[in-house]
Amino acid sequence: MLTVWVDAWQMQCCGQPIEIGSQVQWRLEAPDRDFATAVLGDEVAVTITHAEEHHSGTDAISPPTSGTVKSIRAVWCRYTPVRSAVGEPLYPLAGSAEIGQLSTADGWETENDDLRFVAYLVELDEANAPLAGA
Numbered sequence: 001m002l003t004v005w006v007d008a009w010q011m012q013c014c015g016q017p018i019e020i021g022s023q024v025q026w027r028l029e030a031p032d033r034d035f036a037t038a039v040l041g042d043e044v045a046v047t048i049t050h051a052e053e054h055h056s057g058t059d060a061i062s063p064p065t066s067g068t069v070k071s072i073r074a075v076w077c078r079y080t081p082v083r084s085a086v087g088e089p090l091y092p093l094a095g096s097a098e099i100g101q102l103s104t105a106d107g108w109e110t111e112n113d114d115l116r117f118v119a120y121l122v123e124l125d126e127a128n129a130p131l132a133g134a
Contacts, residue, residue: 002067005031005051006120011107014054018069019104024124025064026052038092039077039118044099048121067124072102076115092118 004026006015018024028050036045050065078096081088098115109117 001070002028002049002065002124002126003047004028004122004124005036005048006105006122007051008107008109008117008119010052010054011105011120015052015107017104017106018072018122020069020072022069023066024069024122025066027054027062028065029053029062035092038094039075040097040099041095044097044121052122065124065126067126069122070125071123072105073121074100074102074105074109075118075121076100076109076111077118078114079116 016024031048031051033045033048036048039045053062076098078093079090080093082091096115099121102109102120105120105122111117
């Protein structure tokens, strides 16, 4: 079983809607552990095995991974400015993540209050998958 981080913006840009039981063929790469840890904390972040990628030239170096969607979880978090950085960019607020189970995903999840939709965690029962970081 793979746990794949799918960025909200990637799904919104050029991803295809998915549902539990659907077949996918994705290009995967190693997840951004630092960002996942900032959003989710160590305990959940270490369970992420891959990240789905459309835009980093992954097509040229990574064969597609085929699999069946077994579960979909949406991830929301709050952001806070980093005051020591120029322009005060926003960064995930530690401990603010909320995760919800879904049966379908199209990239456009509802945002409430100051929670922003960040990504999906999709579990795949893979048919063929390279190792993360390989």
